[in-house]
Amino acid sequence: MLLQRVMFLPLFTQWNRQTTKNLVPRFPAVRLTGFRSNSSVPDVKERTLIAVKPDGVQRRLVGQIIRRFEQRGFKLVGLKMLQVSEELLSQHYCQLTQKPFYPSLVEYMTSGPVVVMVWEGQNVVQSSRAMVGPTNPAAAPAGTVRGDFSLHVSRNVVHASDSLEGAQREIQLWFQGKELVKWGCWDQTLTCEE
Ligand code: DAT
Ligand code: MG
Numbered sequence: 001m002l003l004q005r006v007m008f009l010p011l012f013t014q015w016n017r018q019t020t021k022n023l024v025p026r027f028p029a030v031r032l033t034g035f036r037s038n039s040s041v042p043d044v045k046e047r048t049l050i051a052v053k054p055d056g057v058q059r060r061l062v063g064q065i066i067r068r069f070e071q072r073g074f075k076l077v078g079l080k081m082l083q084v085s086e087e088l089l090s091q092h093y094c095q096l097t098q099k100p101f102y103p104s105l106v107e108y109m110t111s112g113p114v115v116v117m118v119w120e121g122q123n124v125v126q127s128s129r130a131m132v133g134p135t136n137p138a139a140a141p142a143g144t145v146r147g148d149f150s151l152h153v154s155r156n157v158v159h160a161s162d163s164l165e166g167a168q169r170e171i172q173l174w175f176q177g178k179e180l181v182k183w184g185c186w187d188q189t190l191t192c193e194e
Contacts, residue, residue: 047120052117054112091173
């Protein structure tokens with residue numbers, strides 16, 4: 001029995017390789033190794049920082065928010081959950097520290113864990129702002145994250161970087177380079193002309 005298994009294994013491995021190769025032509029521009037993290041994947045595209053704030057995490061909206069970005073065709077390259085420190089928050093919101101609402105913003109943002117992500121893709125900064133909607137959910141159209149899941153500016157569920165420069169600054173603040181994964185999507189030639 002053991003001998004049979006040993007003899008069958010190389011056959012199975014060979015079959016498996018062939019079958020996998022046969023699947024690849026459906027995505028012609030992607031190499032077989034394209035879904036692995038490696039250094040030979042295409043150049044880094046535009047990236048943005050998206051965070052599900054403590055209210056979004058408590059309300060179990062993380063999956064729905066991720067689904068919207070995946071569905072749009074963006075690629076997730078970084079993801080983690082953490083309890084934010086006041087120090088990190090003051091750097092993240094450095095332009096808001098003098099605002100009257102800043103103390104309550106800190107209280108809210110440190111009230112529980114956040115899920116922070118880096119998404120990559122064509123025009124992702126601007127597109128994700130449109131997907132998230134205006135800062136004040138009262139003005140957010142239905143179909144946007146804030147328009148669908150929130151009512152008030154003090155609990156607006158999600159953060160999205162507002163510019164390319166802001167995105168770069170925020171990604172460096174929240175992630176170490178080694179936490180971001182370079183990988184090639186099998187479907188990237190279907191969602192964007194490279
Ligand atoms: P955005 O998150 O849309 O980029 P922002 O950078 O101006 O908006 O503000 C950061 C967060 O601060 C915002 O998501 C919620 C909070 N905030 C902004 N304006 C506020 C206000 N007038 N009252 C209470 N919280 C506010
Ligand atoms: Mg902002």
